[in-house]
Amino acid sequence: MRILHTADWHIGQTLNGWSRDHEHRAFLDRLQDVILAEDVDALLVAGDVFDGINPSGEAQRLLYGAIARMVRSCPHLQIILTAGNHDPAQRLEAPEAVLKELGVHVLGTLRRGAEGVDLDRHLIALRDRHGAIRAHVLAVPFLRQADLPGLRLGAEDGDEPAITAAVRALHREMTEAAVARVGGLPLLAMGHLTCSGGLASDGAERRILIGGEHAVPPDVFPGELAYVALGHLHRPQSLDGGRVRYSGSAFPLSASEIAYDHGVTLIDLSDGVSHRHIPIDRPVPMFRLPRSGSGKLEDMLAALAEITLSSDTPRDKQPFLYLSLIADRPVTMLAAEIExxxxxxxxxxxxxxITRSDQPAQERPPATLAETSPEDLFLSAFQEVHGTPPDAHHLAAFRDALSEA
Known part of the structure; x- marks a missing residue:
């Protein structure tokens, strides 16, 4: 039996106002090719299917159109989607009644009953193309504080923080109950969180905080779990000897991910449990100029000249550029030249x-909002990123967003 592990699609993401729909369509088409070429029986999507809690109609059409094509081309395929911290959990679950008829399971929230977590919902049997059950998966969406009953924030439970202890207890409870049901078949799990030891990227991954904690050790997943399919960290990477793994995001979602080897992870249950990374070519090139640090405009132009660009390339397929410049003339003048x-x-x-050559090192922001305000933080962050204070329309947009938060 073969299972494909992927995560962090972030459908609906934009970069500086540019839509990434073309890239998502290309990725989903390539994913379907991999499913057919590798004879995949089940597809696991471990969270952050969408980029935000209010996905557009086009983003939803992209997702459900891709699911329809995958099921049509591979009728025996099972698909399991779990929510990440970016996803609208309830909206993701809304079409569940229809999707389940197609072999698609959607879990946006952790469901509990009188006896604990509802395993009838969260423990899903994985079948091969002949209908035989070959494994089971514990499908766990992004956990929120309310999903960890009895949690006492700031407390210590032995040698570990209360958050770690609570997450460990939840997975131990679910795993023990699942083991009693699976009859010795391989048991896998899905999750969306940060494991300590994992390498995070800057710019696209939010630090998930509960009670001040943002990471748990990989050993919170009991040893009975043969494989743990995680989402949230965008770099493909393995922990705990490969038993716990991040498949990574579909393609670069920020400048810090340009060098990542994006792809998906194929899990093979033919002889034990093994996995391998399958690279997927990015649909659109992305460059940072210079590759590290900052440079003058003249240096950036020289680097840009080495990149093959064609005026015939459609707008939605043109490369993305991140520019980091040192201002050797007024910032407003340099910004106008770039435009x-x-x-x-x-x-x-x-x-x-844009960083001024005479710009002093930025002070670190205060540790708490009690010492500052959201608007002060916005002003500081805008100045640090752009090298110039925000205009009136920037400030007005920020205040509008803050009023709706």
């Missing part, structure tokens, strides 16, 4: 950072 440059360059600006 003019991008108007005649067949590429899309994903981000621009």
């Amino acid at each position: 003019t440059l991008m108007e005649r360059t067949p590429a899309r600006l994903a981000g621009l950072s």
Whole structure:
């Protein structure tokens, strides 16, 4: 039996206002090719299916259209989707009654009954193309504080924080109950969280905080779990000898992910449990100029000249550029030059950072909001990223967003 582990699709994401729908369509088409080529029986999507809690109609059409095509081309395929911290959990579950008829399970929230977690819902049998049960998966969505009953924030339970102890107890409870049901067949699990020892990227992954804690050790997953399919960290990586693994995101979601080997993970249950990474080519190139640090505009132009760009490339397929510049002239003048440059360059600006050569090191922000305000933090962050204070329309947009939060 073969299972495909993937996560962190972030459908609906934009970069500096640019849609990434073309990239998501290309990725989902390639994913379908892998499912057929590798004879996959089940697809696990471990959270952050969407990029935000209010996905557009187009983002939802992308997802459900892809699911329909996958099931149509591979009728025996089972699909299990669990919510991540970016996902609208209830909205993700809304079409469950229809999707379940197609062999698609959607779990946005942790369901409990009188006797604990509802295993009839969260423990899912995985069948091969002949209908025989070959394994089971404990499908666990992103956990929130309410999912950890009895949690006392700030407390210590022995040698570990209360959050770690609570997550450990939840997975131990679920695993013990599942083992009693699976009859010796392989038991896998899905989750969406940060494991200590995992390498995170900057710019796209939110630090998930509960009671000040954002990471748990991989040994919170009991040894009876043959494989743990995780989402949240965007770099493909394995922990605990490969038993606990992040498949990584579909393609780079920020400048810090440009060097990642994006792809999916194929799990093979033919002889024990083994897995291998399958790279997936990114649909659109992404560059950071310079590759590290900051440089002058002249240096950036020289680096840009080495990139093959074509004016015939459709807008939604043009490369993304992150530019990090040192201002050797007024920041407003340099920003205007960049704007003019991008108007005649067949590429899309994903981000621009301008640092004045005489700019002093930025002070670290206060540790708590009691010592500052959200608007002060916004002003500081905007200045640090762009090298210039926000205009009136930036400030107005921030205040509108804050009023709706």
